[in-house]
Amino acid sequence: MNNVDHPTIETLSDYVHGELSERDDAAVHAHLAGCSACAELHDIEARLGEVLRAHARAEERELPLGFEARIVDAAIASDASSATGWREAFAWLWRPAIAVPVAAALALAIYFGAGAVNPPLRSATIDATSYVESHTALAADMPFADSSALPVTFASEVSAR
């Protein structure tokens, strides 16, 4: 890219988001210093992001009262209620349009002693790896590592800046 080729609006957006390669980033940076038309477009792009973040800060919400406890109760209840997780994983089976023919097919299969059942039904024995796998979260006192991992910004951090 040289000073004759003005960056596209897409390139300016990538630039604003810090998503250009080092070389392209430097080229755009140099171009903006000498081209007021592009500098203006860049400002509009940058401003859109600022406006969105300012708006998000302004409308940030506190959790509704008692909501945390409700979440925990709902999660425990969902676990305790008979096989909810599995019912959900096979939600499509319970839809009448599917459940009726499936039940009919199953009845026929039992009646005729057919060994082979439809693959979807066999998948009812789907692996429960995530339930069985041993893993380190059990042992961790403070398992969350957002302070040190991905630089994902979240609202409560934004307001603290």
Add this chain to the structure above:
Amino acid sequence: MAAPRKPDEPSSPQQVAFLEAAVAQYGKATYNFAFRLTRNEADARDLTQEAFIRVYRAWRSFKPGTSFLSWMYRIVTNLHRDELRRRKGRYQEEIPEDNEPQAFGTGRPLAENPIDDYVEAQMSEPVSKALAALAPEQRQIVVLADIEECSYQEIAEIVGCSIGTVRSRLHRARGQLRKLVNRYMKSSS
């Protein structure tokens, strides 16, 4: 037909403690993220609750040392997408009812940035309306890229698409958003 059996897995005190810690630490961020996607408090509550239920069930899958929030965003984004698909079957187009700007809560942190005051005074309503009018899939990308400030790589992982798709969707979404903000600015002045 006999219901499939769930593996014998009673909830352990560690599992509950994990959930409680997650809710305490990330409940608000998750709820605000869900609100930004849905533009609707009731939907945001449902989405948040459902997301933490997933966390509770899949807590063994979480790897300590990785970003919890990134995982959470992924769960919320997936649930939101599923919900949109489900609703699309029923409604031709989703237009949120309560897309009017909300009264600011008392717990709101004070604006520290001059642009905050400016936005609040001049642009809050147009931006709010424009975000609400944006197609949900576009809003998702804008929220992740511009509000949560995720990298294209992170967004690709959260949404489950390529970086190229993130880039092109973001460009389209921002173009549309610019148009909408301008339109609502004009109509309000």
